[in-house]
Amino acid sequence: ASSHPLWPDIERKVASQVSMAKLGVGECGAGWQLFAEDGEMKMYRREEEVDGLVVDPLKAVHVVKGITGFEVCHHFFSPQYRYDWETTLEHMVVVETISEDTILFQQTHKRIWPASQRDAVFWSHMRRLPDDQDREGPDLWTVVNQSTELPQYPANTGKCVRVYLTVCLLCQTLVNPPKNGGPVTRDDISCKITYCSVVNPGGWAPASVLRAVYKREYPKFLKRFTAYVMSKTKDKPIRF
Numbered sequence: 530a531s532s533h534p535l536w537p538d539i540e541r542k543v544a545s546q547v548s549m550a551k552l553g554v555g556e557c558g559a560g561w562q563l564f565a566e567d568g569e570m571k572m573y574r575r576e577e578e579v580d581g582l583v584v585d586p587l588k589a590v591h592v593v594k595g596i597t598g599f600e601v602c603h604h605f606f607s608p609q610y611r612y613d614w615e616t617t618l619e620h621m622v623v624v625e626t627i628s629e630d631t632i633l634f635q636q637t638h639k640r641i642w643p644a645s646q647r648d649a650v651f652w653s654h655m656r657r658l659p660d661d662q663d664r665e666g667p668d669l670w671t672v673v674n675q676s677t678e679l680p681q682y683p684a685n686t687g688k689c690v691r692v693y694l695t696v697c698l699l700c701q702t703l704v705n706p707p708k709n710g711g712p713v714t715r716d717d718i719s720c721k722i723t724y725c726s727v728v729n730p731g732g733w734a735p736a737s738v739l740r741a742v743y744k745r746e747y748p749k750f751l752k753r754f755t756a757y758v759m760s761k762t763k764d765k766p767i768r769f
């Protein structure tokens with residue numbers, strides 16, 4: 530895959546997104562406001578507009594018991610599961626499988642009244658990251674989704690308005706080895722998830738509508754997705 534023309538972009542974007550995801554909400558600049566909380570899940574956003582369009586960056590942190598960072602990233606990245614957990618997805622096309630860890634997608638999302646329907650074209654890359662603190666724990670895993678232009682899917686030609694998104698899912702597996710020295714089970718693991726996303730809606734949509742959509746959809750999405758991964762992995766061997 531390192532020979533693919535997108536490779537330099539992917540390397541750069543993954544590095545920048547991961548370093549930003551690692552920053553706590555206190556560190557990466559002021560202005561993060563907590564807008565949703567549910568148990569271990571905390572969702573923050575910054576109110577930002579670009580050319581009058583709401584592009585509120587979102588940062589969610591969550592800790593989920595019984596699953597690993599690899600399992601979370603694998604179910605987020607792999608196309609075969611997406612219709613199971615992405616409720617706003619209307620249609621997904623795998624445009625090109627660049628390599629086993631890099632895929633080009635075109636997706637249409639269900640229309641969210643009164644905004645017009647949206648579609649997205651993006652590359653998606655999954656990668657294991659060496660743990661820079663050199664702690665003995667398992668490595669980090671990440672998936673980065675980044676909008677890109679594709680000649681075969683020109684923007685804003687059909688019924689859909691093209692959204693522009695940058696998404697980073699960064700996962701750290703936490704292992705609490707059993708006292709009796711026995712094998713590690715799912716009761717001894719949890720996953721610290723950081724989900725960052727910036728979605729430029731691409732065309733005009735009322736700020737109040739978009740903020741209401743974000744407030745409703747993001748918590749639902751992260752809760753549903755993590756519950757889905759738990760259900761798919763609970764009786765299976767742990768994959769780190």
Ligand SMILES: O=S(=O)(CCO)c1ccc(-c2ccc(C3CCCC3)c([C@@H]3C[C@@H]3c3ccccn3)c2)cc1
Pocket residue numbers: 615617618636638641644647649674692694696726728729730734742743746747750
């Ligand atoms: O993490 S991903 O890569 C997962 C792969 O599918 C991803 C996440 C979110 C989107 C997305 C695309 C469009 C829209 C809006 C913009 C104007 C009208 C529709 C939204 C709004 C924010 C709301 C939303 C949030 C979460 C899930 C779905 N909907 C989100 C796309 C991809």
